[in-house]
Amino acid sequence: MENGVTDRLWDKDVQEFISACRHEKLRDITLGYTVRGNGEMLLTASALYLSKRGRHVPLGYRWAESKSGTAAEIFVGKAKASAGQELDGLFGLAVRAGLWGERRHVAFALLAVTDVHSKADGVRGRLQLEYLKALHGVEPVSVGPLSSMRNDAADSQRQSRVAQAQELTLQTLNDLAYLYGARTGKDDL
Numbered sequence: 001m002e003n004g005v006t007d008r009l010w011d012k013d014v015q016e017f018i019s020a021c022r023h024e025k026l027r028d029i030t031l032g033y034t035v036r037g038n039g040e041m042l043l044t045a046s047a048l049y050l051s052k053r054g055r056h057v058p059l060g061y062r063w064a065e066s067k068s069g070t071a072a073e074i075f076v077g078k079a080k081a082s083a084g085q086e087l088d089g090l091f092g093l094a095v096r097a098g099l100w101g102e103r104r105h106v107a108f109a110l111l112a113v114t115d116v117h118s119k120a121d122g123v124r125g126r127l128q129l130e131y132l133k134a135l136h137g138v139e140p141v142s143v144g145p146l147s148s149m150r151n152d153a154a155d156s157q158r159q160s161r162v163a164q165a166q167e168l169t170l171q172t173l174n175d176l177a178y179l180y181g182a183r184t185g186k187d188d189l
Contacts, residue, residue, distance in 0.1 A: 017119035023112035045117035
């Protein structure tokens with residue numbers, strides 16, 4: 001199992017994810033899941049922005065429930081806005097977070113964390129499928145909704161396999177972000 005997953009490090013998509021983690025203003029990149037009401041797991045990305053005054057301000061890409069359903073949003077500190085903002089909107093978000101003098105740097109850090117999320121989401125699906133195959137053989141495995149015709153034991157076993165693959169995938173992505181991204185503490189320049 002380890003060789004197949006380790007070989008993925010040289011894939012173009014994984015290299016793009018690693019490259020996105022190397023942004024100079026992002027520290028401690030962390031990926032996680034937000035679980036929707038129907039059990040769907042959506043990927044989130046967060047990091048710490050290192051301000052000119054040495055403060056570490058949380059920023060990231062997450063999912064929030066709204067009246068119209070689940071919507072993507074970006075945040076800096078306690079300020080938040082819907083994802084997909086133009087550059088002017090990112091400047092405004094930085095100002096609302098109290099980082100007026102650094103609005104340009106914060107805007108580019110937000111773009112970077114959005115890029116990290118996008119690249120991680122692109123890698124996640126294929127990596128999760130590889131983990132499913134490595135852990136449970138080459139039998140056909142689907143991560144889609146369960147069929148109502150299956151019995152409870154098969155459903156439970158399938159859900160367990162998918163959950164295990166999702167956790168291994170998340171751990172791998174976080175390990176890569178840790179290894180190739182900047183960290184706070186002793187590693188600050």
